[in-house]
Amino acid sequence: MTTPNQSHTPTSTPTPSPSSSAFAAVRAAGRRIRAMSRAEVRLLTRNTMAMVTALAMPALLVVFTYATSDDAVGERMELGSFITVAMTGFVLLFVVYYNLVSSYVARREELVLKRLRTSEATDFEILAGTAVPALLIGMVQVILVAVASAALLDLGVPVNPILVVVGVLGGAAVFVLLAAASTAFTRTVESAQVSTLPLVLVSMVLSGMMVPLDTYPDMLGDAARLLPLTPVVELIQLGLEGTDGTAAAADFTGTFSEALAPSAVLLVWIYLGVYAVRRWFRWEPRT
């Protein structure tokens, strides 16, 4: 039998009121995540390859996308919206997904994750501690491109900013989870370059971020709507333009009903991601 709270052990601390103790717990979690994130930023700045992937890659890709975009884009939506959506996709795929698969695997193989589990941090906090710097860097990149698009490419006032925020945050959650889940079939940092390729390539082609989905045969287009990046692209397009380019633009209230289907797909991916991480994520190298 376990003997919780035996009287002779000095475990009893003055019990604060529930709300203040919950507040203190959240603050403590924040402090731990900050400590891990700070170390993670240091490690990122000392890793040239990771720096290039995180900082140069999305910028190069978005410049390339802009340079190769033709008039057909302009008929569907403002070029500024198109570029902003594309940048969000690149950021989620490279800065969040690829970069985090590498980081999680590196920390696992160096037994850092195992060490962190001996600390006061919870498993969620450990995964978050590694993810936060990537998320912040990605967020800054998206905001910079959105601001530049607004200034230079007629990115107008969003029809429904809420959907933009939901799309960006939901996408961030899904791709952090998918990164953690992908470590299950990634043994080394080097093999992350290969193991992340399928999701990255499929997402670039079949999410609607670069190629509109209605240019594909119906069946392929419908299947593409079930992929993880597609609902993110749809939600942001809806939020910015009121349409994903396949129908007439809806107004603020109209976009909510349009957003139901992609939101549902996004939720399913979050659920699947949580399940996969719980089931398959390993905290130490295979022996």
Place this chain on the structure above:
Amino acid sequence: MTETIIDVDGLRRRYGGTDDGFEAVRGVSFTVHKGELFALLGTNGAGKTSTLEMIEGLAPAGAGSVAVLGRDPYIDRADVRPRIGIMLQEGGFPSDLTVAEMAMMWAGMMADHRPISEALEVVDLGSRTDVKIRALSGGERRRLDLALALMGRPDVLFLDEPTTGLDPQSRRAAWELIRGLLDDGTTIVLTTHYLEEAEELADRIAIMDAGRIVTSGTAAEIAAAHPARISFELDDALLRADDGAVSPRVQLPPLNAQFHTTGRRVTVHTDEVQQTLTDLLGWANERGIALTGLNVRSGSLEQAFLAVASGEHREEITA
């Protein structure tokens, strides 16, 4: 009354399924009191680390129970963790961080901790703060590991082979440090491959084999359960039979003990060392035989350990 800090009862842990799986821990029970150092010994694969992981709250108990500071270390980890320090077998450091950066990160994750410079000073890494971890020697990494385990001024400290890779001088220093912690009332559970370390530091020792504790007690108690050993060398002329076979030509005295010979050396195992020795010396005196290299050793922890490791007791269990 001494306070019970760790209470382990009937602890079990199985890897894999019930049919094809492997039971690494098969019913381990012990208690550790405040300010005590409890050493868990055993060969590789005996189940020490598997047992430790359950006590540290890194893995749930498969069966049985464990309480640390009166709480379940796995379920109540949020209460228990801030009060314990864990030093794993391998550091787990990102090699691109410096010593100071690693210590800062670790301290940042604690509600309350020592000043970072103090923690590093204690293990003599004060002059290495700006060195990247990848450039540290094995011994320095081990000391950094120890510094981090001590960072939160833990009430209970788990040390899994803390001095592996340390040079003799650093090992002595680590022992001094550990003694100081015990004096301050810290409770420590230690595993080690160095029996001398367990003898030096442990208040009580348990020797594990195949998932069970086979022997436990103070180092003296464990050693006393094993026979003393008397050994000496005899002249070739006395030992070698005419046909060259190695068996004593002389009649060895009728001692209440076991003999065996390796080359010229004769070893006697006895539970009554004084009587056996008296008989032996009397016998040699009478015949004018010189017992060269005479050596008497009482039972040792090493003997106990080797006996456990050889698996002698396993037959007793099945018999």
